[in-house]
Amino acid sequence: MYTPLYPTAAITQTMRYGSLASIILSAGIIVSSEKRWHYVSKFCLSIIVGVGITGIITAGLDLTARYGDEKGLMLAPICSAFIPCLLLWDYKGNNNLFSFLFLPLTFITISIFYPNIIGSKWFFVIGASFMCLFIKAFHIRSIFLISIIGIVALIFIPYVSELILPLLTGDFTIWKFTRMMDFLNVFSFNSFEEWFNTIGDSPKFRIDEFINISIEYWHKPFYFLFGKGFGGTTLHHNNLLYWEQMGAHNFSDEQIINGFYYAMHETTGVIYLRHGLFGLVFMYTTIVSLIKRVSSSAWALIGIIWFIFYWNYAQSLLLGGVAISLALMKETYKESY
Numbered sequence: 001m002y003t004p005l006y007p008t009a010a011i012t013q014t015m016r017y018g019s020l021a022s023i024i025l026s027a028g029i030i031v032s033s034e035k036r037w038h039y040v041s042k043f044c045l046s047i048i049v050g051v052g053i054t055g056i057i058t059a060g061l062d063l064t065a066r067y068g069d070e071k072g073l074m075l076a077p078i079c080s081a082f083i084p085c086l087l088l089w090d091y092k093g094n095n096n097l098f099s100f101l102f103l104p105l106t107f108i109t110i111s112i113f114y115p116n117i118i119g120s121k122w123f124f125v126i127g128a129s130f131m132c133l134f135i136k137a138f139h140i141r142s143i144f145l146i147s148i149i150g151i152v153a154l155i156f157i158p159y160v161s162e163l164i165l166p167l168l169t170g171d172f173t174i175w176k177f178t179r180m181m182d183f184l185n186v187f188s189f190n191s192f193e194e195w196f197n198t199i200g201d202s203p204k205f206r207i208d209e210f211i212n213i214s215i216e217y218w219h220k221p222f223y224f225l226f227g228k229g230f231g232g233t234t235l236h237h238n239n240l241l242y243w244e245q246m247g248a249h250n251f252s253d254e255q256i257i258n259g260f261y262y263a264m265h266e267t268t269g270v271i272y273l274r275h276g277l278f279g280l281v282f283m284y285t286t287i288v289s290l291i292k293r294v295s296s297s298a299w300a301l302i303g304i305i306w307f308i309f310y311w312n313y314a315q316s317l318l319l320g321g322v323a324i325s326l327a328l329m330k331e332t333y334k335e336s337y
Contacts, residue, residue, distance in 0.1 A: 009263075024324060024325060040322065044299075044326070047079065048085075048319070051079055052103045070115055083103070086099060111173075123176070134149065139295050165178070179199070206266045224276050224277055226278050227271075234273060235261075265312075266308075271283050286324070297327045299323040
């Protein structure tokens with residue numbers, strides 16, 4: 001069956017990602033100068049610090065929104081996703097202790113009592129920040145050693161969960177934390193099927209999207225290398241999950257009625273559908289380049305978080321795209337604040 005393009009979606013996505021590519025390219029050109037690199041770096045850093053202060057003030061004044069029956073930090077801008085990464089900056093003197101130590105630790109502590117707007121990913125960002133802090137302390141740049149550290153961290157997930165879970169309050173926060181721990185606790189299961197049946201619907205849905213795109217390419221292998229482009233779609237090929245019911249909050253009515261899906265929910269699925277294997281290779285090489293830089297630039301972790309989770313989301317998170325340019329150019333300049 002021929003998979004049609006949705007003209008409006010194709011045009012919208014092309015314009016959106018054309019703008020995104022322009023922003024990242026422009027940022028790369030701008031930070032090619034050492035003076036401008038420091039200017040852009042300090043400007044973006046100020047945004048993250050300002051968002052952290054805003055979140056703390058709104059929590060202190062109880063200016064919170066509600067998520068179901070619970071109060072949450074829903075009024076904090078969504079780029080609060082990057083606040084734990086402030087731990088990775090080198091602070092010099094007491095003037096910077098507030099921004100790079102007190103602020104992120106306070107915000108992390110507040111999130112124990114209030115649900116965070118970015119949900120379960122918040123706990124992943126916190127864990128990644130502390131792991132990168134360890135990598136930075138020992139100046140580790142080997143992908144092999146970083147992978148070993150990541151595997152060891154996953155092995156200790158059950159023990160970390162037992163320590164943190166009693167500290168959390170609120171059903172939503174506990175549920176999100178538990179879902180994240182179940183997703184990361186891969187070594188506690190005997191098979192992929194057992195692990196897959198345990199994780200929450202959100203990650204399960206995203207994995208199923210990738211599986212269905214792969215089946216789509218199995219039927220149409222001429223799309224496999226370079227994907228279907230902007231506006232390209234996939235059918236729902238399997239019965240692992242029922243998209244027609246679960247998709248009510250994930251896909252538009254247009255997609256559900258027609259049975260053609262294009263709005264994937266994670267970067268990997270989006271890139272795989274639009275750009276095929278070529279896109280996944282580009283994504284992999286970019287992330288590897290950033291991982292090699294987490295010991296020398298905090299912008300690298302912010303770039304990784306944005307690229308893996310958020311490049312398909314809110315415009316306020318485009319700071320993460322700029323972070324990629326800052327991280328890749330960091331080798332040339334001495335970072336100072």
